[in-house]
Amino acid sequence: MVGIAVLGAGRIGKIHATNVAGNKHAKLIAVADPYASAAQSLAGALGADAMTDCEAAIDRNDVQAVVIGTPTHTHIGLMLRAVRQGKAVLCEKPIDLDMAKSLAAVEEVERLKGRVMLAFNRRFESTFAAMREAIVAGEIGDVRQVIITSRDPGLAPEDYIEHSGGIFRDMTIHDLDIGRWLLGEEPVELSAVGSRLVDPKLMEKYDDYDTVMLQMKTATGKQCHINNCRATVYGYDQRVEVFGSKGMLLQDNLRPTTIRRWTEASTDAREPLLNFFLERYQQAYKSELDAFVDALVESKPLPTGVQDGLKALRLAECAVESARTGRAVIVE
């Protein structure tokens, strides 16, 4: 049994804590959050200790691993504290919004041979995972083009936008990770465009975009397109297409049921999409936590690492630069 502390009792911490509690090789030792009531409510429901001091939770002897679901600017501090004590970490992305800090943190983690898994949850979703398996198995031959659509159902609140680091670091970063993963190669060139079509004033205020497109190319010429929008009237839209020399794989959205409605106005109509990422990727979060615990219990390599976090962040930085300058950027 792996004793685990979950740091952060917000919506993402709640999911992780529940999944830890449900994993048969893990024991949820503590939930820590400076908001005492949040920590107590979550820990209480799951039979764990409630703490307000995240660092103290890391330091406990009965804790062998921590799950970090706290605000982004605290990730590095908590991650390194755990690594220095030889404890395993599952950390929400990004490592940090600042590239230099992220780089320094990754260097230290690697020097200490720390076991840190970055929480790219989509890789663990059954359809994404099946696509990757099919590609690796050679089912569609050599990958030529990856097309990723990822649109949020509604604009996040202003204070979220303010601290998000911008759409590329906040939203696109998931797709950049999926792009790298499905391409099976590192992008070496990236070109992005950004627009303010949903809420131009708000976007201008934070020098951000709400609607973006980017394209990337690997050294061997494989290509990847990503499109994002911060508001979508028909819901949380998540689709992927991988086109290869021997075929194509398409991934559709999930809906609560399989009902198709036929009326005077239209035929074959399906329901709105599963609402947002917590609902859409519920199974993925569980599989992600299970994969983390499995790797610890069986002493296997963690399925993702700090380098994945770093590379996705670097691509996001290139996108920011490209959208600003109107030039393609070489990824170094």
Place this chain on the structure above:
Amino acid sequence: MVGIAVLGAGRIGKIHATNVAGNKHAKLIAVADPYASAAQSLAGALGADAMTDCEAAIDRNDVQAVVIGTPTHTHIGLMLRAVRQGKAVLCEKPIDLDMAKSLAAVEEVERLKGRVMLAFNRRFESTFAAMREAIVAGEIGDVRQVIITSRDPGLAPEDYIEHSGGIFRDMTIHDLDIGRWLLGEEPVELSAVGSRLVDPKLMEKYDDYDTVMLQMKTATGKQCHINNCRATVYGYDQRVEVFGSKGMLLQDNLRPTTIRRWTEASTDAREPLLNFFLERYQQAYKSELDAFVDALVESKPLPTGVQDGLKALRLAECAVESARTGRAVIVE
């Protein structure tokens, strides 16, 4: 070149005449209809002679084949006149609403070795034809169950209902033919239910049903279900499923475009269906006429014959009896 006269200048005659005119091995000689203006308008547009006397049209020396699209009660008379002169016939179904008359007519046609093709147009529709080909090719192994859905978009006018011979002889007869054809065997037992759900008063007046279901079994145990309704809010619904020992074939409806709409209310919504049989089976009518002409030009057997008309009618009669008596009926 086969000289052809089209008898009847109504909506079905119009289709046949246009298709004859477009067939490169056929020449549209005349369009005949007691309504002179209908005959003239259609014949004029297609460069053929307009006639008001159908029998005279059959008798012309430059006519080698006739297409009969006149009211049902005239079918036998015109068909036999043509057969007696050794002329080929493409006749709209049914042969007649009366079984005894139909039987006598078929006997004479067969005695005279007449070349009569019954217009079961669905057999010539590309998807129906491809299903049959796949079955014959053994793609789904032995057929076990055929499920046919066939629903009209809206209730026909009262005078049509009055002379229709009832839903089984008028509407179900198409599905009975398709059922026989896809089963590849003759049904030997049939059981039907009829209800009055769309317009109970009208149906009672003519002792008819507007909503029916039936099931049939062949001697080897293959099964077929048919459901019909005389009014369907979402349009002309035509679907078929064939389930066999090695797989299943499904057939969907046709729509004018492939657009799928996503809105706040629903996702993946398709358009209403192609409106009604003339539109839905436009290509089928053309292929049917082409098959008729091809068989004449190449002296091949006609793809359907009077026996097909007789057998479908007999099954319709059994359905009438079964729905009335509440008993399964042995098909003799």
Place this chain on the structure above:
Amino acid sequence: MVGIAVLGAGRIGKIHATNVAGNKHAKLIAVADPYASAAQSLAGALGADAMTDCEAAIDRNDVQAVVIGTPTHTHIGLMLRAVRQGKAVLCEKPIDLDMAKSLAAVEEVERLKGRVMLAFNRRFESTFAAMREAIVAGEIGDVRQVIITSRDPGLAPEDYIEHSGGIFRDMTIHDLDIGRWLLGEEPVELSAVGSRLVDPKLMEKYDDYDTVMLQMKTATGKQCHINNCRATVYGYDQRVEVFGSKGMLLQDNLRPTTIRRWTEASTDAREPLLNFFLERYQQAYKSELDAFVDALVESKPLPTGVQDGLKALRLAECAVESARTGRAVIVE
């Protein structure tokens, strides 16, 4: 908290026990099965007592409700024992294969005002439930026709067939319940056909069928078609269509992912279906157990009762008779 004993530690008992253990208003007290090792293994994994005597499990003071997942012939005995002690029951269907015995049991349950829920799990599956809600909400107007397809992936082992009571009582009974439920009215007339197409010798040996169709009509004329087959090469096929005066609802099968494959041979191909009922209805079993516990905790009426079991069984009996005699049967 409701103390629950699960009777039967086979595959269905395993599901129920796991769901009881996961329900926050229930406590899994005991798992009872004459096969000691099965009881021990399941009870051990879930932290409950293992017992070999089902009756003793019912009698425990800390048990307020029982879930019966034992062989069919034991259902009535265990159900009545629990009812006599005022304990609530969730019982797998059917009540019994014998109509007279079932009737007597139901009478006693009703006389004692016993709280017995029959486990028609499909009613709790999200898509089935959403269809029913849409119908009740009037979304498709008056129901006219219900079409139910339900095919098993592979022939059950011979000893299962032998004790199954025949396809109508064993397999069709689920669809008969769903038919009643979606029609919203009781069928008054039923006509069935049965064939031996998958394994004729085996079916003859047990005077059973492997491929059946039936149609039912309610007093107001609503119609329902059901088709079943005991073996289906492409998997466990579960589809429902409800056609009404204002529209239609279609339900598709479930698959593990949303991937669509495009290759040289075909386009848009989806995966095989979720394998069999335990997998397909996993969520339904959980929702069913939750509904049972909710009704107990909140003292609400149970969502299904013994009358539902009785009525489905009576329809199955009618189907047996109809398939044998070749006549439609009046449901009394």
Place this chain on the structure above:
Amino acid sequence: MVGIAVLGAGRIGKIHATNVAGNKHAKLIAVADPYASAAQSLAGALGADAMTDCEAAIDRNDVQAVVIGTPTHTHIGLMLRAVRQGKAVLCEKPIDLDMAKSLAAVEEVERLKGRVMLAFNRRFESTFAAMREAIVAGEIGDVRQVIITSRDPGLAPEDYIEHSGGIFRDMTIHDLDIGRWLLGEEPVELSAVGSRLVDPKLMEKYDDYDTVMLQMKTATGKQCHINNCRATVYGYDQRVEVFGSKGMLLQDNLRPTTIRRWTEASTDAREPLLNFFLERYQQAYKSELDAFVDALVESKPLPTGVQDGLKALRLAECAVESARTGRAVIVE
């Protein structure tokens, strides 16, 4: 009646000539092609004069309009000859592979107020046309992103590649036109990447690409992505997505039938796509010709003009430059 000469008797000329012959307001006067046998065979079948001199065909008094389907380098010469005589022109795209020559030609056409329609056939395809109508009707609110997928079934022969002007001018140009048309605004910035993944040697030889992606932005920030590949194992892939503030429109490919196959290996599998552009856009070519003739007969503006040809070509030029330099290009 409009007298029309079709110039070029190759595969595209054959389509145009057949459509002219089938249009009731047009008369096919002549088919001209330096290959006498091609001209004779086509003209003969359609009852028109065969000529080997395209210029002489233009000059005929009974010719009021010409359809140009000859090799690209002859387009300008023939177009201007017709325009100078006041004759209307339907010209296959591109105007020319050279931008300067195209510009000069367009200037002359405009100076002479010539009536020239560029053959962007996709605009006349029913699904494309319905998408555009829905957008113009405001059905999806403000357009934000257009995603165009367009992949050829197989690599064209080497001599075709050699004279194609490169993938952007030859293949992408169709999508650039559709992009402009669906965006409803002119792109002002474009960024493209090109790869050699299908046949690297051949592509290197002609300094061309076989796999490309590009993205464009309009002045108001609307975005468009296009992806192309010269070889696709599953057929001629043509899909479009338009995402707007109030919804999304998706367009699927066409297949010969609606059959879906279910086997042990997969479910819901559809057929390969309609093979290539002549088959896929057969209806579009007919509607295009009809629109051309309608505009002439009713003296309405032509639905597309030389400026459309010029703008698409300019975007293609920008794509060539961007792919070469790795920079985004401002469209002037």
